[in-house]
Amino acid sequence: MTSTRPDASVIVPVYNCEPWLEALLRSVLDQQGVDLEVIAICDGATDGSLSVLESMAARDARIRVVTQENRGVSATRNVGLSLARGEWIVFADGDDWMKPGTMRTWIEHGEKHDLDVVIGNGFSFDALPAPADPPPMYERQPWGEICTGTAWLERTVPNDDWVVCVWLQCVRRRFVEAHGLRFEEGVVHEDIIWALGVGLHARRVGFVREPCYGYRRNPASITRSPSQADVARRAAGYLRVIDALVTAALDPRTDRSLSRILLRQANREGGHLLHVLRKRLHDDDLRKSFARQFLQSGYIRVMLKGATNASEMWRALRCWRIYSRFAT
Known part of the structure; x- marks a missing residue:
């Protein structure tokens, strides 16, 4: 395919990978049937990542x-979004890998059905070569259907099958620009906030099984890091995610059924925060600070309002009991 504008811009944040x-870049560059550009942003890497980028850029x-x-x-x-020229935007992380034909499959599906967003599927691996027939990460997406972004949220969030991983979202660039979509800087779990914005604005979402x-599965990722600074950033990220969900749920423009679903997701995120504070964060002062922020923000009431069954009600009450203990 040849055009003045690439079919896809692949945005790759690079930090110590x-x-x-x-292997990641080669898997992207070897994608056939797609005219692409790779925007690789070296984010202050302290290893040899920049040398790898410069060497490969000199050849391609x-x-x-x-x-x-x-x-x-x-x-x-x-930064990548501001530089992207492609009709479609694809995200990839520097330690991952893409199967041959991935982008052609996603983009052809998006063009055929005039989609704003294509939701793909993924698999986990420890080392290459990747498994020949890996189990999929997601099972209960609306495969074979086209729906609005809000319908996507309504059908996947309750099943805990919401695709928040940005590297499984192939997004039309003009859709991103029309709605000013950007990642919230300085926040861990930023994928959730991004996916919320995508869901609230998309007219047409399609799915590739x-x-x-x-x-x-990289043990050095921030979600697995034992560093207390990283754990504290995760805790702060969960607070921000809950706030984003609650803000969207209480927006008067939000349909009542969607509002209930977003509050239910806030209930889940409150449980995730509890796990981090109990099992991962060992600094008593930081734990107290996060617990107080949660309680003072009224999120226990939010969790209770979002509870749809006995388990979720119990989660809210347990959070109230343990956060109250941490806060004293």
Whole structure:
């Protein structure tokens, strides 16, 4: 395919992923039937990631290398969004891998059905070569259907099958620009807030069942890091996610059924925060601060309002009891 504008811009935030970066980029560059550009943003990496980028860019003009001081993955993806020229935007992480034909499958599906967003499927792996027939990450998407973004939320959030992973979202660039979609900077779990914005604005969402994108189970990722600074950032991220969900749920423009679903998701996120505070965060002062923020924001009431069964009601009451203990 040849055009003045690439079919796809692949945005790759790069931070200390030297051992896996070449494999990811090669899997992207080897995608056939798609005219693409790769925007690789080196986010203050302290290993040899930049050397890998520069070496590969010297051999393939489709790679555009941007360097910056460390600003975090949200700010890095936003830089990529500001530079993207493709009709479609695809996200990839530097330690992951893409099966051959992934982007052609996603984009052809999006063009055929005039979609704003294509939701793909993925699989987890530990090392390459990837498994030949891996189990999919998602089972209960509306496969074979086209729906609005709010219908996507209503059908997947209650089943805990909401695709918040941005690397499984192939998004039309003009849709992103029309709604000013950006990642919230400085926030962990930013994918959830992004996916919420996508769901609230998309007119047409379609789905590709085949697990094409490989997510590497990397023990060095921030969600697995034992660093107390990283754990505290995760806790702060959950507070921000809950706030985003509650704000959207209470917006007068939000349909009542969707509002209930978003509050139910806030109930879940409150439970995730509880796990982090109980099991991962060992600093008593930080634990007390987060518990107080949660209680003072009225989120126990939100969790109770979002509870739809006895288990979720129990989760809210348990959070109230334990957060109250932490806060004293």
